[in-house]
Amino acid sequence: MAKETNHNEIVVDTFEYLLPARNFKIIAAVTKERLIPLTMEYSLLVLHTLKWATAEDLQSYFGLSKKETGVLLHDLMMAGYVSEEDGGLALTQSGQSLFRESDGDPIITEVAELDKLVTFDLLSVSLPLGNSPGYRQKFAPYMRTIDELAADKEIASNAIDHVRASFQEETFREFNDKFGDGRATTLYSIDYVEPLDVLSLPMSIPIKASINGEVIVEPDFTDLLEAGRVGRSREPIIVAIMQKLRSYRWPRDSQDAFAWLASCDHQLLSQFVTSTSFDLEACISFILSGRKSALAVDGVTEFFIGSSTSDGFMKAYDAVEKSLSLTANDRLIWVAPDYPLWGKGEQFDATARKLREGDGEAAFAIALKGEYPPDHISEGKKLTKRYKDRRDTLLFDEMVLFPLDSIAGSLEIILRPGKFAAVIVYVAHTDPDRLPVPVGFITADASVVHDVHAALSDSLVHRDKWTSVFPNGKGVNILYDKVHSIPKPEKPRAEE
Incomplete structure (x- = not known):
């Protein structure tokens, strides 16, 4: 996972994407130093x-x-x-x-043949960031969950000309720095370029919150800008990423989320709600101070800034998990937010597997996702493709769709009933094009865990509007009972 930097800049999420690329066979003449x-x-x-x-x-x-x-x-x-x-x-x-x-x-040079498999992306015609001169497509299940950037049509249709021009210029220097044999080498001529297999490269960039007065969340393109030709060769990739992020619909109902929380979080986050809004700056200042809340006394409680795949969340989870006895007999209930980056990428896979752990086996996991009723069939097929097909080990045993208006889309709720509850609110920015700021808590406080579970059950009472996603899965009635069964709270272990 990406590392946090300092209190003024915090990694709150990661945008993972597929970069369209193609392998090319390149035969070129290069001049090399010859030992004498x-x-x-x-x-x-x-x-x-x-x-x-x-x-x-x-x-x-x-x-x-x-x-x-x-x-x-x-x-x-x-x-x-x-x-x-x-x-x-x-x-x-x-x-x-x-x-x-x-x-x-004295330097003696000779002309030698370079015969290499070289990968170029189909947006900027640059070498992808990596340690291999030619990539081989290796399918990983998480790749089904992330979006692919669109290739530049003109570059894709005239790839040989673009590769020749790119390799003739600064790209060869970068290639030689990474994959050369250590002797000074210059490109003499490009004799042959053959396009080979088209592939999609999984890539990622950190999403950071800048905390200087107003909190702004935006992608960090430092690595892309500093790599390659004159530091700006990958600008078409940056433009494509920004277009993709702007195409997403970010949750706008965080005020509804805090109204829901007021009934069950014992003032953990709702203490920062004023008569008209949520005091985000006060909340973040409290979290960064490292102070412990006096409102949750019956178990470990941690606050964090970031999504459920962030380092902030995982650090908080690790602190709470130490105080609990988690077993494979537990259930994991995960209510997805209406947040476009949820459920996507390698980091999400790792987080889901971590949260299911329990005495050597995985606990039964149910994911619940709000969706517009007309989209249930198409959305169900998409979720099955992402989270069930071609997976040796499932992230979720079952997935359920429920009406989107049942619970605020800005809320993400993760429950291990009777053990812990985690709640994240994706706080909307006043500018609808800006990314929301995720803040949350995770607690083993028995009364808070119980009340969050009870409030969730009250919000999802209409079982006739539930749709089971996976084919041949358990019936809706069984899943409904698993979600609504609220166990007697278990006291967390005292910290040693």
């Missing part, structure tokens, strides 16, 4: 320094026999670096050209 025998190198240095010397001078200088000196001179003359002059030896023009003015060492 040490005696030959020093002979050239002597002649370069003295301008002229006899064969006897070289023989004496290196302690060679007459026969060895003859072989050395033969090699130098056959290479065209030395010629006889005025009864002695001097460098030819070719020999003089071996010396760089900067360091005075």
Whole structure:
């Protein structure tokens, strides 16, 4: 997971995406430094320094026999670096050209063939950030959950020309820095470019909250801007990411979320609700101060800034989990927010598996997602493809769709009934194009866990409006009972 930086800039989420790319077979001619025998190198240095010397001078200088000196001179003359002059030896023009003015060492180069599989993205025609010159498509189930950026149609249809132009310019330097053999190399010519397989590369960028007065959440493009040609070669990728983020519908009902919380969170987050709004700055200041709440006394309670895949959430979860006895007999109930980044990516997979852990086995997990009734069929197929098909181990045993207006879309609720409750509110910005600020708490306080579960059950009372997502899954009645069964609270273990 991405690391937090400082109190003025906090990683609150990660945007994972698929970058359209293609592998290309490139055959090029490159010039490389060629290693030369040490005696030959020093002979050239002597002649370069003295301008002229006899064969006897070289023989004496290196302690060679007459026969060895003859072989050395033969090699130098056959290479065209030395010629006889005025009864002695001097460098030819070719020999003089071996010396760089900067360091005075002779450099011999040769033209060699470069035959490589090279990957280019189909937006900026740059090398993807990575450690392999040519990627092979490796399917991972989480890749089904994340969105792919659209390839540039003109680049995709004229890929060979764009790759030639890109590789001819600064991209070759970047390629050689990453995958060269350590000897100074320059591109001499590109002789052949063949487009091969099209692929999608899973990539990610951190989403950070800048906390300087007004809290602004936005993607951090530092790594993309600092990589590649003149630091801006990947700007088309940045533009595509921003277009994708602007196309999402961000939750706008955080005030409804806080009204719901007021009935069950024992003033943990709702203490920051004023008569007209939520005091986000006061809430964040409280969380960053590290102070403990006096409102939850019967168990560990932690506050955090970030989504359920953020480091802030996982750090808070780890602190609470230590005080509990989690078993495979527990249930995990996860109410998804109406938040476009929820449920997507490798980090979400890791978080879901972590939250299901219990004495060596995974607890039964149910995900509940609000959706407009006309979309139940299409949404159900999409969720089945994302979270069930081609997965050896499921993230959720069952998924349920319920009417979107049953509970505020800004709320994310994670419950292990009788054990812990986590609530995240995605606080809307006044600008609808701005990303929301996720703040939340996780608690093992028995009364809070009970009341959050009870409030959730009260909000989802219409079982006739539930739709079971996975084919051949448990019936709605069974799932309804699993969600609404509220166990007697279990006292958390005392901290050692």
